Amino acid sequence: MLALVALIAVPTASAWGAEATEAGIDWGTMAMSLFGGLALFLYGMDQMANALKAVAGERMKDILARLTTNRFMGAVTGAFVTAVINSSSVTTVLLVGFISAGLMSLAQSVGVIMGANIGSTVTAQLIAFKVTKAALLMIGVGFTMLFASKTERIQQYGGMLMGLGLVFFGMGVMSDGMAPLRSYQPFLDVMAHMQSPLVGIAVAAAFTGLIQSSAATTGIVIVMASQGFVNLPTGIALAFGANIGTCVTALLAAIGKPREAVRAALVHIMFNVAGVIIWVAFIGQLADFVEWISPKHPELAGSARLAAEVPRQIANAHTLFNVANTLLFIGLTTQFARVAEWLIPDRPLGEEMLVVRAKYLDEDLLATPSLALDRVRLEALHMGERVEEMLARIMPAILSGNRETLREIERMDDAVDTLHAQVIAYLAKISRQSLTEAQTSELIRLMDAVNDLENIGDIIETNLIVLGNERIDAGVSISQPTREVLSELHAAVTRSVEAAVHAVAQRNELAARNVTSMKQEISRIADSAAVHQARRLVAEEPNRIPAYTIEIDIIEKLKRIYYFAKRMAKTVPTGDSSEVL
Template sequence: MGTIIIELMGGLGLFLAGMNMMSHGIEKVAGSKLRSILEAFTKNRFLGLVVGLFFTAVIQSSSAATSMAVSFVNSGLMNLAQASGIILGANIGTTVTALLVAFKLSAVAPIFVLAGAIMCNFFKAPMVKKSGEIVLGFGILFMGISAMSSAMGVLRDMQFVIDFLANFTNPFLGMLLGLVITSIVQSSSVTVSILVVMASQGLVDLRICMFVILGCNIGACTSALLTAISGGKNAKRTALIHLLFNIFGTILMFVLLLLFGDFIESIVLMVAGGGIDSGTLGRQIAYTHFLFKVFQVIVFYPFMNWIIKLTYIIVPGEDSLPEEKENEFVAHFISNALPDPSVAVYVAVKEMERMAYMAFNNLNLAVECLIDVDEDGANQVHETEKYINYLNMEVNNYLIKINQNAIPLGDANKISAYFHVNGDIERIGDHAESIADMIPAFKDRNLTLSKQSISELREMMGAVNVVLEKSLKMFVSGDETYMKDVLDYENRVDNYEMKLQDAHIERLKEGVCSARAGVYFADIISSLERVGDHATNIAFALTKSKADA
């Protein structure tokens, strides 16, 4: 008996280890891409549903998908309606693991283990190693299933097991068991997969498994609820959407099973194939899980707005900030609350993007205020620069925190570049401030720029704005089609500096411009040329293409 228990627990351990290794490997290899898809293609609930389904099916974890949705909402990158779509999709996507288990791939598991081990140990390329982790995890997962199946085959013939399972028919106990186990392992996929293995050995029947699956639905909400504890009100509402959807769905299915259990069972048998006593019981349970989830999504999809409204009743009010922090609020994160590491890097990029646009706008404001000799505008430039400096420190601290956590391989390689980009954005803000610093001298000495100087300055500023815009888009999107425009306009900015310096010297000779104003004008165009350099640094931060250009 002791040997059987050890084999059963060992098989379960292999299954859990393989599942974690596979999902973590996928996250490291493709996490940043999947995360971008998750945020970009959730503009409406249906798209969110499709993306949530795909995302969960790939990473084999609805808990990760819903926790990520909570983090996105908490970071201000997604609203509740968008998050609700991801949650609906994740509920269907989570059934993929059990469906795979039901197809009994254990015979080929050693091949995957060997292939994965070779990729992890005999290749130096990080991407191959991480891909090997996925393959190895897949093989270990099915070897664990094979070990559990072997142990359960022996248990099936033991009289005390037969007697216990014969009396295990209470639907409430079945639900409770599913809820407790899933809450502990924080994965409905694991619990249902174990049910599939047990059923394939004839240890449980289809009807009681249906009630256990209903309990799994509620237990699967644990991860999202834990993630939301440290988040704001909207993060808590997101976790509640997940919980309420599963509670309402469980209640509905529970009542339907009590009233129409035989009919529902016949539908499952028709879809999955085989009879109730055939060797296809494991597949029938996997299909039950899938059909329940699809049915719940179809029924409750039209009522998701009502569920969202209910979360506002349960969690009333809006997030508030301490009074002294009102002018220092970081839009996409609060520095002491790091979201899910898989979301954190994306959040940092979005915050740097917001900070960059603030610096760009401040630069334009500084130039126009200098032209108009507007001291009030100069004060506004200085206030915004304080905010930019604050954001710069917060982003740096945030990146340090991210670097201390386990993050996808692709993101880990980018962290150093992000520090440099953050610095380049802050330097652009400094150039705006240095231009604004000239305004008091212009007013005190009654200085003005000539009409020709103003025209040339605005012309150069137009080229600077284009290179800033294109560079930021290239950095945020990773789209290298912006590269040509970035290089072209950066060259234009360089040419403008030389051209304007020469024209300025000619005006000084002709007495069109004053010598004092001329000194400031030379400093301005020099600052704008440096801004162009910083913009190019931002564009090429994540690519080696600059060296080849």
């Protein structure tokens, strides 16, 4: 939309930098003001959003996880979280993680997505307050907090204040730059065409899709309204277009993501488009109602009155529209979810198994390290489930399985290695962000944990599978008493790995302590198994020596797996400084 304004403002290359035209407009100066102001505006919004996510990201995640018990509470929570972190896309990404982890159904998430649209209107409400005169003060104070303070939290609040100041300062630059257009008839003629609702919706949708920020589009509309270029019905149509255009962000975010992410994006699109379709015929009635509830300035006339009243009216219409849509559709959350699941069905099981990829790692959360690290913990659980399956299947395969069974388990480790590589790459990206000391420590602990988990998979692949093949090559038959002894040790080690995975994924201190406290139990069972093997060594059985060697190696490799499970558990802070070695 602002690009359209710039094209109008710079009609020919020869006019660039001209001192004046028939309207007395300096096109070069205007173009610099428009694009420079837009750059400051968008950069300020990004700065403010990043600071907000750094300050409140982790707490907002917890609130979102706990308070989405029903569709109404979900809508309220979605509005609150999105308003605080200033990003409906981050809210949607969090929802996808909860759905993938089984913590929330798609139907429950629909209410939160509806509420997120309400929360996204808070930025427009802030922009509608005419505080551009205080913009430089906000930038100065925020800059001082950001660069003079050594306290991280104060720096984050400083970044937030400076970002907000840049938003208002950019608005002021754009507004001043557009002022000469009040007397430029070609521009006024183009703006007259914008009064067609469908044209306004199309232009705003295209512009929002281009810059991927509905709040920025609404802010620019308010800037234009502050100069008297946009009346209320036109502003409402442009806000409708921004609501549709923001769906492009959801679509782009869903590309290459799991089915849950695509469905959440589809729900977002259906909700926003359906709302606009319903309301487009009632723009006049909505404008009348908003004029009635908004502040008035009867002492002014003409474009001056429009400039004084319309910015607040547009912001109110934007909020009212999204609140009304949420109230209208909140009873249809289950239906929205069913349509999304029907349009985006689950992959056939065989196809899903061929695609080995991380379920929870999301690039959109890298700018919020606390949330990104939380996703790594979820992915550790995903990776751990595959390792646990390998561990559960390996003992029966060693004792009595065939070569094909062993090859199947060996292929499972390829998936573990792939997930490990993706997690490490994601952690490397997080490490390039601005991290607190606590976040840096957590990143290192998570890296150690996933490395330990990958080592467990490698022991199964490179050691235990080899022992299974040796048993087949030597024609060894494991006796029933020995099977019972080895199975007891295997069961204990399996419990330790499962507890270690959950300790890391859920930051579960109790599970971590349970793993480290299993040392005596594992040692007792292993020693008992070794004694049993020593007694069996003198038994008059065929292939006794090869069998003994294989059985002792199995015990040693199981003990080695417990060692890595214990190391994993020790990456979880338990408040106990003692080391269990």
